[in-house]
Amino acid sequence: MHRRPPLVLKQAALLALAFGAHAPLLAAEAFPTRPITLIVPYAPGGAGDILGRSVAKELAGIAGKPVVVENKPGAGGNIGAELVARAQDKDGHTLLLGATSLASNPSLMRSMPVDPLKDLVAISGVASLQNVIAVNPSSRLRNVSELVAEAKKHPGKLTFGTAGIGTSSHLSVELFKGEVGVDLLHVPYKSGGPAMADVMAGNLDLVFELMPAVVGHVRSGKLRGIAVTGSARSEALPDLPTVAESGYPKYSFVSWFGIFGPSGMDSRRVAQLNEMMAKALASGEFKSRLEQLGAEGMSGSPAQFDRFFQGEVAKWKRVVAEQGLPLMN
Incomplete structure (x- = not known):
């Protein structure tokens, strides 16, 4: 039996330690190894689709691999969420x-x-981002006061379209109804695009649509904005007052978007994806795109975003109970 000299054993041990210490780094550098799929649980044309494609473009440049957007609309976003939650790969390639x-x-x-x-x-x-209350340019509704007066005069007659039950365009109206004491007829769609098209065509009275989806139509005159839903005016549409300014100071609604993966993903991969998103959010081109859409970037660590999300879940549990919002199928 041949015995290795002590020096050789020592060198082998040092090499093993060196490669072991750099294993996480090497694994991190290898990601992504194939195209990333970004599930957008809304149909093309809506705010989620617009933002999703902007994110995909920026991430693809950072990752060096394509980021493919797959639209999976329906059930208030639950169809897309289930696809990601049940994804077989938990290595960051499905988001x-x-x-x-x-x-x-x-x-x-x-x-x-x-x-x-x-x-x-x-x-x-x-x-x-904020929502915008928008109507057909020829609509008799020119401001929030006229909208409320018409709704109270004809309860349940004015129609509003949304991107689906439980979406922000729906929730913003439900909160509005509870705050001002009016009844509006809900017409759910699979995304905000078709709802806005029906307002433009005169088949629907109004939408409370997300800023990125509606801002271009308001600027071009295809829709008329009458108010924004946040606590302050938007730089994207500075002439539009807030609902609070219009006589309902307690009303405020702001939407948000974020990136999620399936549970069980390695924390190092979560951190790596967060770093990639931080680079995207810091990009001048992406910042400019968000500004054009009337949106504000949300940066922060995975832990910070997780705390924010848990807080949002708790908030909506409280709001649904306090407002007595009806349960949906």
């Missing part, structure tokens, strides 16, 4: 663009296909 509805659905839906707090992992915020 979800989640939104406000991901936090509100557990309190609004009679049954949920997934538990977002248990079945998904929060990776990074993307953007926060």
Whole structure:
């Protein structure tokens, strides 16, 4: 039996330690190894789709691999959320663009296909943004006061379209109805695009649509904005007053979007994806794009975004109970 000289053994041990110490780094550098799929749980043309494609473009440049957007609309975003939660690969190649509805659905839906707090992992915020109350340019409704007066005169007659039950465009109206004491007829769609098209065509009275989806139509005159839903005016549409300015100071609604992955993802991969999103959010081009859309970037660590998300789930549980919002199928 031949015995290795002590020096050779020592060198081998040092090499093993060196490679072992750099294993996480090497693994990190190897990601992604194939295209990343970003599930957007809304149909093309809506705010979620617009933001999702902006994120995908920026991430692809950072990752060096394509980021493919797959639209999976329906059930207030639950269809897309379930696809990601049930994804076989948990290595960061399948991601979800989640939104406000991901936090509100557990309190609004009679049954949920997934538990977002248990079945998904929060990776990074993307953007926060206001909704815009918009009508057809020829509509008799020119401001919030006229909208409320008409709704009170004809309860349940004015129609509003949304991107689906439980989405932010729906929740913003439900809060408005409770705050001002009016009844409006809900017409749910699979995304905000078709709802806005029906307002333009005169088939629907109004939408409370997310800023990125509606801002271009308001600027071009295809829709008329009458107010924004946040606590302050938007730089994207500075001439529009807030609902609070219009006589209802307690009303305020702001939506958000963020990146999630399936639970069970390695924390180092979560951190790596968060770093990639931080680079995207710091990009001058992406900042400019968000500004054009009337949105604000949401930066922060995975832990910070997770705390924010847990707070949103708790908030909507409280709001649904306090407002007596009806449960949805």
